[in-house]
Amino acid sequence: MGLLQSIPEPVVDFSPATLEWEGLLTLLSQYAAAAVTREWLMALAPSTSSAWAAEQHALVAEMRICLAAGVRPALAALFDPATSTAKARIPGTALEVEELLPLLALGDDVVAWYIAMQEPPEALAPRIPSLRAMTESLRSNQLAPLLRSLRSRISPDGTLNDDASPDLKRIRREIERQQRAIEIGRASCRE
Numbered sequence: 001m002g003l004l005q006s007i008p009e010p011v012v013d014f015s016p017a018t019l020e021w022e023g024l025l026t027l028l029s030q031y032a033a034a035a036v037t038r039e040w041l042m043a044l045a046p047s048t049s050s051a052w053a054a055e056q057h058a059l060v061a062e063m064r065i066c067l068a069a070g071v072r073p074a075l076a077a078l079f080d081p082a083t084s085t086a087k088a089r090i091p092g093t094a095l096e097v098e099e100l101l102p103l104l105a106l107g108d109d110v111v112a113w114y115i116a117m118q119e120p121p122e123a124l125a126p127r128i129p130s131l132r133a134m135t136e137s138l139r140s141n142q143l144a145p146l147l148r149s150l151r152s153r154i155s156p157d158g159t160l161n162d163d164a165s166p167d168l169k170r171i172r173r174e175i176e177r178q179q180r181a182i183e184i185g186r187a188s189c190r191e
Contacts, residue, residue: 033075077105
């Protein structure tokens with residue numbers, strides 16, 4: 001669970017059955033909007049750190065303020081991108097469009113949340129300092145241009161545009177040239 005922050009001072013000497021911990025997590029996970037959040041919830045453990053618990057409660061309170069103000073994150077595209085990004089890092093490999101589109105949707109949601117937290121309604125800004133600080137690391141000024149660039153290379157039908165890369169353009173022109181030569185050859189054989 002690389003995206004889940006570690007829990008400080010986890011409780012190690014408790015009986016999950018006594019705390020009915022699994023039942024609580026199962027109940028909470030039913031409200032999760034995405035599979036990844038259900039997985040993260042089920043991985044939670046109790047902590048004896050009162051400071052950490054206070055921070056978590058403060059974040060929840062700030063999120064409730066956001067929700068009451070109508071500011072909410074888009075969660076439909078939420079997933080753990082670790083597998084896709086690991087594949088993309090392998091030299092000589094490339095993600096298929098079907099693998100890239102969910103990453104783009106997730107990126108769009110991240111940028112939208114960043115903007116919502118960095119440019120909230122004026123009355124909301126002073127009431128959500130921890131959420132704003134937490135999202136500062138997302139820095140959409142780097143992600144947004146990348147997303148625009150990638151989206152410009154994908155046509156509406158989900159295929160890559162010819163100008164997605166110089167090599168792709170050259171390869172597609174060569175394929176077209178060979179197809180024309182084959183058609184001309186077939187036509188001359190028929191005559």
